[in-house]
Amino acid sequence: MGTLFRLLIIAAIIWFIYSLIRRAISPPQAQNPLPSAPLMHQCAQCGVHIPEGESTQSQGRFFCCEAHRDLYLQQKP
Ligand SMILES: [Zn+2]
Numbered sequence: 565m566g567t568l569f570r571l572l573i574i575a576a577i578i579w580f581i582y583s584l585i586r587r588a589i590s591p592p593q594a595q596n597p598l599p600s601a602p603l604m605h606q607c608a609q610c611g612v613h614i615p616e617g618e619s620t621q622s623q624g625r626f627f628c629c630e631a632h633r634d635l636y637l638q639q640k641p
Pocket residue numbers: 607608609610611612627628629632
């Protein structure tokens with residue numbers, strides 16, 4: 565009984581040390597960096613900033629809507 569108990573204690577101590585060493589070697593995963601903000605573009609017509617996904621692009625310029633794109637192209641063909 566005494567020997568078995570001692571073996572269990574030794575096993576627990578070894579497991580404890582092993583887990584400590586493992587934690588020291590491989591630190592917890594770094595937090596994922598925050599998702600980067602969407603790229604913003606300025607409407608060439610009204611100057612409003614819009615995310616790239618919602619902007620309308622024409623001739624290398626960005627617009628907040630198709631109406632402003634058409635207006636801009638009419639004014640500056
Ligand atoms: Zn606009």
